[in-house]
Amino acid sequence: MFSTVLVANRGEIAVRVIRTLRELGIRSVAVFSDADADARHVREADTAVRIGPAAASESYLSAERLLDAARRTGAEAVHPGYGFLAENAAFAQACTEAGLVFIGPPASAISLMGDKIRAKETVRAAGVPVVPGSSGSGLSDGELAEAAEKIGMPVLLKPSAGGGGKGMRLVRDGALLAEEIAAARREARSSFGDDTLLVERWVDRPRHIEIQVMADAHGNVVHLGERECSLQRRHQKVIEEAPSVLLTPQVRAAMGAAAVEAARACGYVGAGTVEFIVPGGDPSSYYFMEMNTRLQVEHPVTELVTGLDLVELQLRVAAGGELGLTQDDVELTGHAIEARVCAEDPARGFLPSGGTVLALSEPSGRTVRTDSGLAAGVDVGSTYDPMLSKVIAYGPDRAAALRVLRGALADTVILGVQTNAGFLRRLLAHPDVVSGNMDTGLVERDLPGLLPDGVPPEVYAAAALLAREPAPDTAAGQRWADPFSAADGWRLGGTPAWTVHHFRLPGQDPVAVRTRRLGAELEIGHPGGGPGPARGRIVSRTADRLTVELDGATHTFGHAASPEGVWLGRDGDSWHVQHHDPVAAALGGRGRAGADTLAAPMPGTVTVVKVAVGDKVAAGQSLLVVEAMKMEHVISAPHAGTVAELDVSPGTTVAMDQVLAVVTPDEDEEAGA
Template identity: 70%
Template structure:
């Protein structure tokens, strides 16, 4: 628009990969960027890449990234004219949007009233329903107490989905199959909602069997223009949190795409929207007797996210647009640069979310456990059609204070098969040593026949997850680790002067032929093993190559970490004597319950002396906004509770001890 001036300085009220992403567009527009950081992020990548960075407080988000006064003071000190909230934290906080306006700052997002309206899922459903948008059957009215929620769930019929009214991103959502579990699940959902959003108001909805999750990207300006930029399929999820997103969806034909797009535009108009937003729909699974490729007959509004979405890059790649630039221009008063008829979707894009988590098999089932540590080595992929949005760099400490997402890897191609193939290849070239990530898991997920065929639903990952997780550490990993130990021993004995062969520890013996060297090793979460060093291993500071399982394999390495094909393992030395002493002392024995991840104890249900049954919940540990229930491993008596509510715990720290019942007692 002639006469419209963009901002000179923009403060980014966020961290990690989205802050880096926004900085990139600001730099392209010639706008000065200001980053903010907590003490935990003093060395973070977004801090280094911004034109200026301001400390806003200690590590807890409530004292830094969620502190409105600290953010406004940072904007004042740096002369910022506008604030980009990214996603998460205060991105959908109407009070923050109003505080920015009161301070003379432009909030690069929708009006506060729209944030308020769509942030309340109950009011949002009522509003869009009045605008002719179909909604999922569920509870009506806000402020329902626990008994009223349970009554509404029984009236709807099981199974039902509990959802925080103020929430998003799948946090706090609980799928309940049995009426007997309603009270417990309502309490847990309220606890998570209060922790994540500061509001424990819940609603309950009918659970749609085998649903697909499809969302529409909308954009509106302050001149009355509202358009959509096509859809994204986000059906590959676990715990209601997205793992893989793609654009466009293979499910929709042109007629359905047009109808859903028009419904999304009506939803945006109904709340006086401006800027980038996403209208999310749930689509019931297809009739099993319907021909392949049949478009859905129904779709229901779930919620509207009043912010930029994590998965916006797939829309950018198929439209050729920079959505962050659009946000900035619309916030500066410019009209949308395109009309609906000018929007074109070209090719296909798929995104994988790289999260700090260890995917393990616990009690026969896959478990996604938050992880942390220092990034010792980082290799991010490139190549034709590959894009990486990342907040990582070597030497950065990944803790449990914030969301576990570290980066996004996105692949584009002229068709879906090409995009999937490029993304699988990019994930196999991803190296993050020092922190466990889900990159290898996602690579295997993307090769699943149903994923390749586009036969998706939101429960697929959890149904099929066991097939994407190695229950045991591959033998070749131990072979590579043993070779590294042998090389270290040999190097340790080298040097000028005489060498005592009996002190070398490298298997030397009379006759000159070394004895086979066996090395005791342990990967956290697995039983210790002893392995023989392979004879033809090649070890360097950067990598180790071994022949194992009939193949010659190369691993990258850093410290005790080894990586290959997107997977990573920390292989430690194992001291059987020390382990036996720990077990005898009750700190790691069969009755000890240890923290599966670093985090905070949010609930302590049991007391010392309690009689418990196998599977009873004893404690709850929260990390990266996820809860993990610690359960009794067997029938017995709680003889020790080593923590209390609010305790910060390290991975493998003893939380409680349950003494098993003797046969006589049984």
């Protein structure tokens, strides 16, 4: 076995690999960019090496810098995790040539299976059924469009060089095909450095089921059962579970055997995943989609139902050992479900978010596992993938695992960064998810019902209570306070006057909340014009926990102060309640709400600018593209008009809500309005 291993990754997967290395007594070496200097994986490794600036191309994607770090620290092997260079055949080969063991499959297998076109041809020859689609590599835009017309709409555009949903486009309208091909190429080039595309038939209401395989260099190949990954947004998985409720033992055995044959067909060694698309109405008709030649994000659910440590198996195989198990040794016990917690806002179309982690509480226990790269004080930027952590639950059956995971997500508190934890908890309670009758389109179809129904009034009430009763300042408490300087609405000989607090949440209209002192309590005007004022008080407050009482009912939140206001969190949801100055907003001219103003919907980088000041544009015309966390967002004209202002250029880094451009409407449109 190795004595020192370099982990060529970051975030939760680096932390997870380091955990197994520590258990095996192997020295771990972490690498980090300037953006990750204080990251959790850096703190937990035995040694950490800086490899460059924040840009991934100059740090985590630099094979030269990674290999130099391995050489300087005496590492014998490199674990690539997933993402970045994990499926890069050139990097695997470079490790071998540098005398390092690449903890993954041989470069030849990565190259073969990393090209989805060649992969389909290879497994088809091995007798594995594949999804109907285009054939041949390096197809031009015209050839892709021609193949799509032959297949018939709808079709799926996919990058040949990568996965994870990046660059993938579902096209239902042939008139949009050219624009979607161009966008898919841009995302593929940005994510994988290769814009080669293929087109496949879209299977309506499909289920996404994958098989975990393990192979050694001695000819032993086994599968470790399946994972159901049908709950997705933007073609990216958000919930995974093992085993799948869809498969019978017979279909499971057949799919497992097909996955083993696919692995053998490419000379595979190590941990890999063979992914299948399965028609929900006929699970026996499964089709090979692709093979991921690495450890998967969702590998913990397989570990929980098999009792195996997949990273340990990877290390054993990479060191030249045998798997030490046969197919008959693999037994699935109980049920495990994983939820991916990401820095994104489901209410705004899952746009990436960012910020500094101000408060953090992650669940753990006998039936709950959290794989996380988070720590209080860590900055979550727009440079890397938005996934922050994974919460995994185990139970004797599926119903128990669902119940445990919903509770674990309710106990997850991440303040300072908007996350999808509350959305995931509601998704796990969806009737079709509970019954197991789900498909890859469920989230898109039912998204409105999975979002919170506005901001609970008690959130604004809690913010008002904190505004009226800020945390005591020990130093200030030792000095005399002038009672006539207190902004508490006191007046001589009468009921205290109302104090008005103006709040706003990002992307929402401002809200005014009135408070006044009545004895030991505050009277709080109901936000949003409710049935009348409520009586409220702060029951208890610690550094990160707040309990308030409103009309006799108690409400407990995680809380953290921010420069703009306060973060409050409960049941996986969080709200950044910011102080709002209506006078300053009015004097500031055009704001985000202005119909003419285009603002950044997320923190990121402007990658494409299609117009200039003075250009005439049509309503809905795409003007700019903002990219964050490997996701593109097109900024379109809100109406026909003229570009009056343009404040960015390609390469500009922007904050959320930053003004990008202003489009003044045509006179005809103004007259019509």
